Amino acid sequence: MKILILGYSDIVKRRVIPSLLEINQIKSIDIASKSRNIKKNAKLSNIYKDYDEGLNKSDAELVYISLPNSLHYQYSIKTLNRNKNVIVDKPAITKLNQLEKIEDIIKEKQLGISMSSVFQYHKCWKKFKSISLKNSKEGTLVANFTIPKLNKDNIRMSKRLDGGAFHDMAIYASNAGYIFWETPLEKLSLFKSSENGLITGFNVIINYGRGKEFIGRFGFNKTYTNQIQYHGLNFSTKYDRVFSPPPNLETYITKETKNQGIKSYMIGYDDSFKNYLTYVIKYLNNDRKKLCREFFDQNYEYEKLLRQ
Known part of the structure; x- marks a missing residue:
């Protein structure tokens, strides 16, 4: 090809x-x-x-x-x-x-x-999802993805070219919970912050029904964070560098329970791209129809955020 x-x-x-x-x-x-x-x-x-x-x-x-x-x-x-x-x-x-x-x-x-x-093609995401949902399908998924201030000439800082934190990161907000639970959102609340007409940050709360909730904090001009956590019944799991793990990063997941404390799962290297x-x-x-279904399903979820 x-x-x-x-x-x-x-x-x-x-x-x-x-x-x-x-x-x-x-x-x-x-x-x-x-x-x-x-x-x-x-x-x-x-x-x-x-x-x-x-x-x-x-x-x-x-x-x-x-x-x-x-x-x-x-x-x-x-x-x-x-x-x-x-x-x-x-x-x-x-x-x-x-x-x-x-x-x-x-x-x-x-x-x-x-x-x-x-991000969902990395083996660490698949393991994070497996460990988390094996213990509890009802819980709260919490994502934080923020980056330091960008140079003025960075393409992501151009309003004319549809830059800004929302266009750069909202696909993660709309799809993390959708891919995690494999169910469309039912309700959402979106809060945006702007500087000079450009969206530089946003917070989102998405409800997927039956005790499933996603909370996300995304934006520019902040300390670098790139992490997702799942809080289920009497346990929590955590995965660092979830949205952009480089292929030379040795990834791992931590799980914390009240009785057993913190346990680490070494996942290793992988190339999501x-x-x-x-x-x-x-x-x-x-x-091809499978590819197209995934494309439209994920983007119709994203479109729900665009409508806010």
């Missing part, structure tokens, strides 16, 4: 390309970018200086869109209309009603689409 990457973002350089180089099913890589400093690699085939030129000239059947948030929807539509499958960085949409348009094209052309939100991309390629070949 051949893949075309639109954009040469930091995440493409650090995580996507290294993963693609290790996946045998990917035979060659085209890149369309305005950057003049594209690093050569063993699978690099063609470089295009313009995104539309890449879409028009590349014969890749799969396109990875890693552009500013404001261009995700636009280039997803353009890619699908050129009969190519899509992987798009989070968030796939930034405005209401965009999802319906994507769904119409997918139904017409029978293509595949997926959103690159990869490689796992995710391997998964997408598998189901593009075997079951």
